[in-house]
Amino acid sequence: MTVPDDWDLREEVPEYETPWYDGGYDLLEQPDGTEKRYYWADLPPAVVVVARIDAGVLAEATGDGAVDGGADGDHLLFVEQFRPTIRETHLELPAGIVEDGESYTTAAARELEEETGFRPSSTVLLQEFAVATGVLRHDRGVVYAEGLEPGRRELDSNEFLSVTTVPIDAALGRAREQPANDSTLTALLLAKEDGLL
Numbered sequence: 001m002t003v004p005d006d007w008d009l010r011e012e013v014p015e016y017e018t019p020w021y022d023g024g025y026d027l028l029e030q031p032d033g034t035e036k037r038y039y040w041a042d043l044p045p046a047v048v049v050v051a052r053i054d055a056g057v058l059a060e061a062t063g064d065g066a067v068d069g070g071a072d073g074d075h076l077l078f079v080e081q082f083r084p085t086i087r088e089t090h091l092e093l094p095a096g097i098v099e100d101g102e103s104y105t106t107a108a109a110r111e112l113e114e115e116t117g118f119r120p121s122s123t124v125l126l127q128e129f130a131v132a133t134g135v136l137r138h139d140r141g142v143v144y145a146e147g148l149e150p151g152r153r154e155l156d157s158n159e160f161l162s163v164t165t166v167p168i169d170a171a172l173g174r175a176r177e178q179p180a181n182d183s184t185l186t187a188l189l190l191a192k193e194d195g196l197l
Contacts, residue, residue, distance in 0.1 A: 001137075006031040043138040045098040048187040049108045050126070050196070051077040051145040053118065058165060061118070061150050076171045076197075077116050077148075078184075081161035088179045091164070093187050104128065104141030113151040116163045121147030126190045131182075142187040144196055168197050 003009045008029035015024040021043040029035050053075050082089045096111035098104060105123040113119040126142045155161070166174045172192060175184045191197050 003028070010035065039135065040137050041135060043136060045104075045139040045141065046095060046183075047098055047104045047107045047111060047141045047143055048093050048095040048183045049077075049112045049143050049145050050093060050187050050191045051112055051116070051118065051120065051148060052168065052196075053077055053148045053165065057148055057150075074168050075165035076168055077112070077118065078164050078166055079115055079161040080164055081159070090179055090181050091174065091177075091184070092181055093184045095183055098141070104143055108141075108143035108145060112145055112148075114154045114156070115159065115161065117151055117153030118148040119151035120145035121149065126187075126194055126196075140183065142190050144191055144194075171197065 009026060010029055011027040013024050013027065014022055016022070021041045023039070023041045025037040025039045027035060027037055055073055055075065058075060077094060078091050079094055080089060080091050094112050094115045096107065096115070098107040099110075102110070104125050108123050109120055123143050123145045126144050128139060128141045130136075131138045131140050172185075172188045175188050188197065
């Protein structure tokens with residue numbers, strides 16, 4: 001991170017650490033000569049996975065093909081989970097933290113299998129971007145995954161989620177229903193813009 005020449009970083013002050021993120025502030029001299037504290041939370045990078053699953057693989061994996069919207073055509077994998085921070089249950093794309101040494105695509109394949117029990121044969125990074133730049137030091141990658149095959153599901157100790165699917169042509173509309181969330185909407189819009197949905 002660099003500071004432009006007309007700004008002066010006087011002090012970076014970490015105030016607290018948690019298992020999830022660190023928080024603090026930077027004391028900066030602004031271009032007009034005044035000083036101000038800019039507060040931040042520093043989070044590790046994360047990945048969101050737009051995972052396309054073939055209807056045949058899906059029907060075989062579920063045993064009866066009973067999925068949201070029927071088994072015709074390809075679907076996207078979603079997870080539904082309660083988010084204690086905001087006290088709401090959200091329908092979301094699979095996502096998670098990028099571990100040290102992982103690329104976004106490697107993290108996407110790992111998170112997808114851990115959360116849904118499906119592993120991809122192909123992944124591609126659609127976009128990397130900074131999130132909520134007014135308060136966060138946090139980067140996110142959106143990865144498109146396909147060629148899904150049954151794998152091994154291994155949920156973390158704080159993951160209580162159910163796997164569901166949505167037909168591709170209904171995914172964006174479903175994601176816009178309240179409660180909606182930024183990571184799912186952004187990822188679907190990027191995939192749609194790239195002609196993948």
